Amino acid sequence: MSTQLSPLTTAQLRRAADIKEQIESLNHELASILDVEAPVAVKEPKKKRGMSASGRASVAAAQKARWAKHKVSAAATKSAKPAIKPAKKNKMSAEGRARIAAAQKARWAKIKGAKQA
Numbered sequence: 574m575s576t577q578l579s580p581l582t583t584a585q586l587r588r589a590a591d592i593k594e595q596i597e598s599l600n601h602e603l604a605s606i607l608d609v610e611a612p613v614a615v616k617e618p619k620k621k622r623g624m625s626a627s628g629r630a631s632v633a634a635a636q637k638a639r640w641a642k643h644k645v646s647a648a649a650t651k652s653a654k655p656a657i658k659p660a661k662k663n664k665m666s667a668e669g670r671a672r673i674a675a676a677q678k679a680r681w682a683k684i685k686g687a688k689q690a
Contacts, residue, residue, distance in 0.1 A: 581589075624632075
């Protein structure tokens with residue numbers, strides 16, 4: 574029973590609640606006459622889906638096999654890799670460094686001379 578409550582007025586909602594209370598009281602009265610328990614409208618919870626023990630065992634075994642395969646391949650690639658040598662540094666000669674320093678000093682002298690003039 575799926576009804577939308579938003580278009581209903583408060584009077585209609587109150588009437589619906591009254592009718593529901595009357596139904597419940599009549600159910601209790603009927604149960605007392607027939608000497609049985611009153612039926613209670615209770616929704617049964619949905620059953621959770623489960624996995625059998627054998628299904629779980631097969632999934633676990635498959636996962637263990639995948640990990641074993643991964644560990645074997647990782648160990649094989651680890652031993653097959655050559656040792657990594659540090660990268661060779663590029664060194665500048667003293668003569669090259671002196672040329673760069675002289676050029677930079679000339680640039681700064683030019684800039685300072687332009688500011689003073």
